[in-house]
Amino acid sequence: MSIELRHLRCFLAIAEESSVTRAAARLNLAQPSVSRSLAALERHLGTRLVDRSTHHLALTPEGQAFRDKAAAAVAAFDEALDAARLLHAPLRIGHAWSALGPYTTPLLRRWARENPGIPVELLRIDDRTAGLTRGRVDAAVLRGRLTVPDLVTAPLFTEARVAAVTADGPLARRATLALADLATGPVVLNNVSGMTTLDLWPTAIRPTATFTVGNTDDWLTAIAAGRGVGVSAASTAEMHTNPGVVYRPLADAPPVEVVLAWRAAAPHPAIPDFVALVRAVASGDRPPGASAG
Missing domain, CATH: 3.40.190.10 (Periplasmic binding protein-like II)
Known part of the structure; x- marks a missing residue:
């Protein structure tokens, strides 16, 4: 059986919806048809793209790698015919x-x-x-x-880097902060689209506790709630304000x-x-x- 564009569309819908049922509804197809398309694609590639062993459907590592390639292929096809x-x-x-x-x-x-x-x-x-x-x-x-x-x-x-700290916390009373000032408590990391990792800190003062989120809005919410501190670029301070968060310059952080x-x-x-x-x-x-x- 040859693989067609519909197989890729079914797979991408499943990946985005995390559900075969919701993917079928989105594509206006019967659920068995979507399941067969996924199975055919997996047979053609010789690997599992979707992990069905857990209660919630999730992509396998191979599925995550293939998702970007499939999305690019579908986007290129749609753009060529637009x-x-x-x-x-x-x-x-x-x-x-x-x-x-x-x-x-x-x-x-x-x-x-x-x-x-x-x-x-x-x-x-x-x-x-x-x-x-x-x-x-x-x-x-x-x-x-x-x-x-x-x-x-x-x-x-x-851009310069800035620290994001809880507005009513002790660090907010400082005009300027250093990386060492942020190392004593949890650091909030956006592990999906953020740029900050623990490698920013020298080994001797690297934070030992982190709190991970998936987007900027959750990052701000966690800091405002006192779950930890954050580091970002200076434009974040202007583009993403929050009454529970204040930004302070980081004197020793690279741009x-x-x-x-x-x-x-x-x-x-x-x-x-x-x-x-x-x-x-x-x-x-x-x-x-x-x-x-």
């Missing part, structure tokens, strides 16, 4: 939490004036590459270390490089112009703690 996209070719830019920080609004306004025929779609997607490896965007604004193969990156600017990343194969033709304009905006209106890349 007549409207061929005419207007919007530039889809993904980001995980803070877009382009304080440069976001002036950049979008200037782009609209200078490139009226190529609209920019800014999409927040909570994963490590902000939807890029899944084929959901043409390029992504990323922060921190990038280890994904087959991606091209261009530096845009750098964060903000880059634009895109897939090496068939890049959107407007990407070079977008990179150039971001750099121009960042250089011409530089807020404290940021410098052009």
Whole structure:
């Protein structure tokens, strides 16, 4: 049996819904049909993509690796047949939490004036590459270390790091903090789309307790509730305010490089112009703690 696009669509629906039943409803198909498509795909690949042994359906490691490839293939197929996209070719830019920080609004306004025929779609997607490896965007604004193969990156600017602490806690009374000040209690880590890991701290003062979350909103909620402290880029302080969280400069933390990343194969033709304009905006209106890349 040959594998067709419908097999990939069924698998992706199952992966996103974590349920064969919900995937079938979403695709307007009978549940047995979706189950057969998944089974056929697994037979063709010679590996299990979905773990059915637990109470809640989950992807196997092989399924997680295949999901990004399947999503990119489906997205490429849909885009190739989208007549409207061929005419207007919007530039889809993904980001995980803070877009382009304080440069976001002036950049979008200037782009609209200078490139009226190529609209920019800014999409927040909570994963490590902000939807890029899944084929959901043409390029992504990323922060921190990038280890994904087959991606091209261009530096845009750098940002200082800040500490995020509970508003009524003792650390909030300090004007500036150091990494050692954050090492005594739990550190809240966003292990899905965040950039901070324990490697930020020198071994001698590395925190021993962590609290993990899956997105920026939960990260803020945990810090506001006193579950721990956090570290992020300076733009987070401007883009994500919370009455229970205050941000303080981190005197001894290295800056964060903000880059634009895109897939090496068939890049959107407007990407070079977008990179150039971001750099121009960042250089011409530089807020404290940021410098052009």
